[in-house]
Amino acid sequence: MSDSEKKIMEYIWAAGHPVTTSEIIKNLPEAAEWKQNTVITFLTRLIRKKILKATRVGKANQYEPCITEEEYRNFEIKQFIKDVHKGSILGFISSLCDNGDITMEDIESLMKRFKK
Known part of the structure; x- marks a missing residue:
């Protein structure tokens, strides 16, 4: 778009x-x-x-x-990860970590979500 x-x-x-x-x-x-x-x-x-x-x-x-704003955002995120990180979510997160764009609080929040 x-x-x-x-x-x-x-x-x-x-x-x-x-x-x-x-x-x-x-x-x-x-x-x-x-x-x-x-x-x-x-x-x-x-x-x-x-x-x-x-x-x-x-x-x-x-x-x-025809789609919600959230559905569009999710599509864009998936497309970005596919295009820029060859579909690797780990590659995307690693890039955030390497650049200092993700905080310990972010990591802790992610860990809590993964435990669910």
Whole structure:
């Protein structure tokens, strides 16, 4: 998902109800700088990626997510580990340890989760 598509999805997820193109343009600061066709292009891409669905209501489409924000984040994390760490979760965690990005508190929390 591109940064622009992500901004649109973050707005839609936060809205918690189906939204129209005009609502997106009115409520998303970045969208005010985009032409309506640009917003529609982003929405079309999101539909093709099966992240968003559109329902025709009167003269306007209403857009709502096909996946939750959490489901999207989980997908991105798995994809990152696959692409950057060749699918190795251990490689990912080792990288965090080697760079000092993980604290002892983090490790203790992980250990507690692993014991469950």
